[in-house]
Amino acid sequence: MSNLIDLITARRSWSKVTDTSPSRDELVRLVAAAGRVADHSGLAPWRLIELRGAARARLGNAIAEAAGDDKPSSKPLRAPLLIALVVSPQPSIKVPVWEQEATASGVAHLLSLLLSDEGWGVMWRTGGQVRSPEVHRMHNLEQHEYLLGWLYVGGRDDARTKRPAAPVDAARFLTSLGDDNESTGRDTRND
Template identity: 35%
Template sequence: MDVLDALRNRVSVARLSGPAPSAAQREQLFAAALRAPDHGQLSPWRFLTIEGAARERLGDLFAQALAARPGEVKADALEKVRKSPLRAPLLVVVVACLQDHPKVPHQEQLLAAGCAAHGLLLAAHGLGLGAMWRTGAMAEDPLVSKGLGLQSNERIIGFVYLGNVEGERRNPRALAVEDFVQPWNEAALS
């Protein structure tokens, strides 16, 4: 698949089925992710793969985190969050590994890890797989971070759900470039 075609036509796919990507496909997915912009060659990312019964354990961790929040949590909300990792045969937790560096601020490292996640999505599209990048409250929850073994300098960028496209892949919505790009008018500074 042509890279420009992949960039223009990649869409998020919410309905995913098994099997999980093969070892050869994973090699290609992660090789693409590792080509993200990387100022200072810090490689400020790592990836956790979650599949099989580990998805159920992640769902239990999500439910535990939700139940630990202040206030009453309804049983249906707990069940929904518990089942959320089962939406795909493979989840990849994209983790930003922030390092103190005199020329590369944490913000840039977070963006680099986000680019690595985008690389996973593009590679999945190129391989004919479906993918969905999800964040939400669980990506910010300290109990989830601890349960996943993250260090104090690490942040969850997102959960990338991977599998086979179930049904028809939707077409991307049309966006007009001119609605988002304009020349800078330095006269506005006066």
């Protein structure tokens, strides 16, 4: 297992993958770990759906139907495994739906990191039809559920070298509402 900061820094989206994919047992183990994401009130407002084989073609048909196309979409065939990311909001007075969606997104992102750490190529994909009634129906979603997209998962062709991503300019994104002493991390409580 990699050092966590190195794993996150090295994360890449793999738009092209090979025909191999993790087994169901491997996937169950990784989902158990990803499910440890922060979850206010322990609502578990998410679930995942595996799409392999013919299920990917059915998704291609649903996408085409939603778009009004005559020809099935070939996009779901780009990877041997698609994992549908489902937000399944639970009734709660304390936890709004947006926070429950954040939990589901966290599970998806953690799962993508875990898959990457295990050597799989992963890409989170969405598309114009992700929330269409046809795609909703194809996934057998409950009325209150909706998709965040799919993780496309397959083998990595390590012969294809990926360009390193540009480093993130963290100072641009990290701001402070405190005074200068607080932003330096200096303890000013006794000053």
